[in-house]
Amino acid sequence: MFLTFFVRSVPAATVLVGLIGIPWAMTNWAPFALIAEEISKRDAIRRGALRPPPTREGELLAQGEDESGGAGADQAGVVLGIHNVAIAAPQVIAALVSSVIFRALQKERGVPGDNSVAWVLRFGGCAALIAGWLTRRVGE
Structure with missing residues (x-):
């Protein structure tokens, strides 16, 4: 965004906005991919397909609960x-x-x-x- 001090024409501004599209695409894609991966991993632990981590959270996860004692977490x-x-x-x-x-x-x-x-x-x-x-x- 520091380039906005140097842009003085419409074509240069168009290129600048076009370049913003690259991080914008990553911003839209990455969070959903990470969330889906984590939910999938935690579901696999609940089903017994993966070994839970050796923590209190892992024990609760394997039992299908969260830290508040509620079932159906995630x-x-x-x-x-x-x-x-x-x-x-x-x-x-x-x-x-x-x-x-x-x-x-x-x-x-x-x-x-x-x-x-x-x-x-x-x-x-x-x-x-x-x-x-x-x-x-x-x-x-």
Whole structure:
């Protein structure tokens, strides 16, 4: 997103937005693949096809329970619903912050030099850098 300071033409902006499609595709694909793999693994442990890890969680998993003692943990719909909320909440926040940035920086139609879109993209780039830095704190 730092390239938004240097882009001055429509073709260059088109290429820049096209390049955003590469990480966007990974962002859309990877979480669902990881969730599906984990649900499948945990289901295989419950069915006895895989050996549970030697932890308390592994014992509960093999018995078909979760740590709260509830049965039927790891239902795919529940897990994907939680994932959906985790995706939708930041999008709502980004829309609200973007509208504030547009309100503050957008010029009237026909007035040259409106770079409010670039500032929204820069904000998104900064948020992505902060998110990347915060993911270093996530454990295995």
